[in-house]
Amino acid sequence: MIEQHYGELQLPLVLYGHLEKLLSCxxxxxxxxxxxxxxxxxxxxxxxxxxxxxxxxxxKNGEQWLxxxxxxxxxxxxxHKSVDVELYFHLINHWCYQPDAGGRYNLLHPxxxxxxxxxxxxxxxxxxxxxxxxxxxxxxx
Numbered sequence: 001m002i003e004q005h006y007g008e009l010q011l012p013l014v015l016y017g018h019l020e021k022l023l024s025c026x027x028x029x030x031x032x033x034x035x036x037x038x039x040x041x042x043x044x045x046x047x048x049x050x051x052x053x054x055x056x057x058x059x060k061n062g063e064q065w066l067x068x069x070x071x072x073x074x075x076x077x078x079x080h081k082s083v084d085v086e087l088y089f090h091l092i093n094h095w096c097y098q099p100d101a102g103g104r105y106n107l108l109h110p111x112x113x114x115x116x117x118x119x120x121x122x123x124x125x126x127x128x129x130x131x132x133x134x135x136x137x138x139x140x141x
Contacts, residue, residue, distance in 0.1 A: 002058070002065045006091045008108055011067065015120050018127060019056070023065070026137050033060045034140035039123075039132040045083075048075045051131055053083060054123060067091050072119075089116050 002019050004011045011019075022037065035058045041051035052074045058065040069090045073083035088097040094107040096115070105112050126132060 002067065003061070006067075007094065009091060009094065009113070009116075011091075012117060012120055012124075014124050018124065019058075019067070022135070022137070029139060032139045032141065034058065035065065036138045036140060038134070038136050038138070039127070040134040040136075041131060042133055048078055051126055052086065054132075070120075087119065089119075 001023060002011075002016060004013075004016045019037075023035075028035065037056045037058070039054040039056075041053075044050045044052060052072045054070070054072045056070050057068045059068050060066075069088060069092075071088040072086050074086040075082075076084055085097065085099065089107060090096070091107070096105045096107045096112050097103065098105070107113070107116065
């Protein structure tokens with residue numbers, strides 16, 4: 001159902017399994033071509049502390065779903081009213097964007113792959129500990 005390989009890059013099996021299980025809980029229309037999964041800790045929007053929101057976007061490719069990107073967001077500082085991208089992994093085009101580290105990087109660079117895997121490990125730990133109190137799936141089209 002979800003593609004695990006993106007060229008030289010492979011989704012960790014645990015993340016792949018989580019996404020497969022999550023999608024199996026929904027009735028997804030056959031004509032759907034894009035999905036967005038949002039993970040939120042609602043307290044973060046009030047206190048600006050705690051788990052940062054995460055978005056995973058998928059697009060349909062034949063019978064399979066491809067993970068287009070995984071992004072996390074944060075308030076730039078305590079005065080901002082809205083969140084902005086803090087880390088963005090574009091799996092299909094193999095790039096990573098991290099504004100506070102200078103911008104865009106090749107996702108296939110060993111240090112960036114390490115960052116992706118470390119980030120995914122922490123993200124999955126938060127899911128296992130049920131730290132997100134709002135997980136939603138939206139069909140874009």
